[in-house]
Each structure stands twice: as C-alpha cells, then as structure tokens.
Amino acid sequence: MVRTIIKDTPNKIGEVVTLNGWVHSRRDHGKIIFLDLRDRSGLVQVVGDQILDPLKPESVVEITGLVKARPEKLINPHLTTGSIEIEAQSATLISPAKDLPLPIDSDGYDIDESVRLKYRYLDLRRPRLQNNLRLRSQLANLIRQHLIKQDFVEIETPILTKTTPEGARDFLVPSRLQPGNFYALPQSPQQYKQLLMVAGMERYFQFARCFRDEDPRHDRAYGEFTQLDIELSFVTQEDILQLTEELFTTTIQQLFPHKHISKSPWPRLSHAQAVKEYGSDKPDLRQDKNNPDELSFAWVLDFPLFTQQSDSDFYHGSGSAKFAPSHHMFTAPHPEDIKLLDSDPQKVRGLQHDLVLNGYEVGGGSIRIHQPEIQQKIFQLIGFTPQQQAQFEHLLTAFTYGVPPHGGIAPGLDRLLMAILGEPSLRETIAFPASGSGLTAVVNAPSPATTEQLEELHLAITQPKKK
Ligand code: ASP
Helix, strand or coil: CCECCHHHHHHHCCCEEEEEEEEEEEEEECCEEEEEEEECCEEEEEEECHHHCCCCCCCEEEEEEEEEECCHHHCCCCCCCCCEEEEEEEEEEEECCCCCCCCCCCCCCCCCHHHHHHCHHHHCCCHHHHHHHHHHHHHHHHHHHHHHHCCCEECCCCCCECCCCCCCECCEEECCCCCCCEEECCCCCHHHHHHHHHCCCCEEEEEEEEEEECCCCCCCCCEEEEEEEEEEECCCHHHHHHHHHHHHHHHHHHHCCCCEECCCCCCEEEHHHHHHHHCCCCCCCCCCCCCCCEECEEEEECCECEEECCCCCCCCCCCCCCEEECCCCCECECHHHCCHHHHCHHHCEECEEEEEECCEEEEEEEEECCCHHHHHHHHHHCCCCHHHHHCCHHHHHHHHHCCCCEEEEEEEHHHHHHHHHCCCCHHHHCCCCECCCCCECCCCCCCCCCHHHHHHCCCCCCCCCCC
C-alpha cells in the first residue's frame, strides 16, 4: 500500500492508510494501547489492541489503520492532526530500538553536550533541532533564489588550496603526490572570489565552508563553519550595504513572519562611535532584549585599517612590523586616508563593514584593494617577509591584467540563524558540529593515521614537547 505522510491524515477521514515512522510515545490503558507515531511531517495518535504491543518507543514501524474523526471533546488543539486518530488494523515492527541513551522529548539544553554529540543522530530527532535544520535549509534556499534573481552566479571554489589568511591558524593537508608539501584548507574563499572578479564574473556567491584552527569559543564553531560568501565588481560600499539589507529583510520576512526588524534602514555606526557609546564593536541595539522576536541589525563602519599586532598574530613576519589588519589584508584603505599609509598608518580607516545582529557579529566584508602597489604597501606594513609576499604573487599578477574595482561581504549562515532563532550556541544550528574541545560529533575525529598512511605521505610523528 502507498505510504501516507502523517500531516495528510486529517484529509483522509474514513480511509484506510498506511503510515511509516517512529513510535514517539506509548500509553497503555489496560487492553488498549495509544501510540504517538512520528514521521518527518509530525505526530498522529494511533489506537489499537495487542497488535500494537511489540512496538516500543523509537522503534521504526509500519501501521495500517482507519482514519477516524475524534469526538469534539477529544480534539487535541496542540497537534495538527489532533482532530483525528488512526484505528490500527495491522502493525509491523520494521526495526526495533534499544532504550535511548538520552531523552529526546525535551528541548535538550540541559543534557550533557558530549552525550548529545556522541549520539547526534538521536539528538537530531528532537523537534527543536529538526526544525532548526529545516529552517536552515529554507533560509539558504530563499537566499539563493534572491541572489540568482539579481544575476548572481553560484560558484564553488577549492577546498584543497593555499593559505587564505583571515587571522587564524590554517589546517594543513599533506600532499601524497608532492611529499613534503601541504595544502591549506581555506579560512575563506577570499582570494578565489577576488580572482573571479578578475575573471569577469562580476557577481558571485557561494555557501562556503571555511576552516579555521582557532581556540573554541561559545559563539564560534570549532574548526569549520559556513558563510554566505558574496563578491561584486564595480560597486561602492553603499551598494553592498543596500544589497545585504534587502537580501535579509526580504528573506527574514518570508521565513520568519512573526519576527520584526526593529529599525529600517539599519542603523550605521562608526567603529569609534560604537566603542564609545556601547563599549563594543558589536552593540546590541534591541529595544527590548527580552523580546525573542525582535531582530536588531546594525552596521559598524570606519574601522581602523590596522590593529596593534599581537604575538599570536598570523601576520608577524620580519618581527619589526607593529600592525595587523583589522579585517584582512585585502581590505582597501579609505581613499581620503591613503596618504597616511606612509606617515601615520594607525590613523588610516579601512573600507570595512561589519554586520551586527542582536549583539553578534554575523558578517563582515570590505571594498578590496585592486591596485598592486597598494597591496604591496600593506604587505610591507604588516611585516611580510619576501617569502610570505611570494605566497600572494598570483593575486598581484592577476591584478596586472585588468581588475575591476570590487568588494563583498560574508555573513555566517550558522551565526545568522543562531541570532535569528535566539539559540545559545552555533552548534544548535549545525547538523554535526565539533565539540568545544575539537572532537567531531559521532565519529570522534581526529584520530591517528596508520604507519602505512604516514609512510605514503613521508611523514613522521614526533612526540609533543612537554610544556
Ligand atoms: N573573507 C572575509 C571573511 O571571511 C569576508 C569578506 O571580506 O568578504 O571574513
């Protein structure tokens, strides 16, 4: 018999249907057994006698039964199928379930996270996470449609690549074919998207996986995350801000009609103003911080191009340089401040824009440098050695073949969804996130390589130095 999806059962009163799914809960009332059956579309109550007895919670079953309208006083208004129930005629246990190692009928926040991640495939059965993953997919879909309508092209860029620094440590992948050489996983597709502008694509986007070996923090995912990477040619910073504002206003209205964006157009603050007035470069401008449906976007602009370099900075090269880029080293200086690059670099403002939502930085971008000589000057100011500069030779070369002025932005998809939903952690918006200590969900990577693998890669493991 053809399978009926649970949400369609209320339209089939009087018909015999076959349902497939999981036993969500079970209540035994003497000889009568009530089950809530769950599939991807929701829950429905099934009532029957001993034929339901072998069906334990979370086992996978097939039930055939008659759809019956419930008497008025037994209608359950909390269930979309609450006006009917299924009178079971036959039941098959397709695959039994052991007792689960964690409850899945709660929101799950108070369960030890290591247990949730070890059994993530069960944790994901809870309705809150089911819903988060569905919303994530729908949000990505709406964004994609919106951008494609505006003539953007979705383009994938390599994962095995060379360093694209965003201020974090790279993940390295050893090359078998070229022993002793390594790929770096991209911290972002920054250089490729700029090269796509040289290639004449003009409007690019991608849901890009980015990899950064940073110490975990609660509002960051360890290791990898997804950002909506965007780049456009022949644009001003104003164009990028407007495009982003329109993109998220439209998609959020479509997907979250009960949420409201407090101020439109989104407030714009200079970096100095944000720090002075709110003590933060990601101020939370909500009028009512207890209102879960208020979304307060803001732009933070006019960042200093450089910050003071710290010892842990990726950028320290010759040791004599004092500066690190506030955003990344491809960000253009404000045209009025270019002359200060030689005399007073710390006063130079960058054409950087940070997107803030409810106190979270949900994205950043900039107008890029497209003049090789300015890019070279920035390399010098951040203290790059000639070897470090050589790693970016391809970009400088590309810029000698007709480069359009360009700029972009990259809002984090996990971050954005976390802030929209008011979730306490990014991990609540990712199917299989890594734990705070960097172990991946379920499969527990990283793990040792075999001797054969190491030999093939010409690698030897040395003991970590004692601290
Ligand atoms: N590549 C930047 C980042 O990952 C975003 C951008 O400048 O467009 O933060």
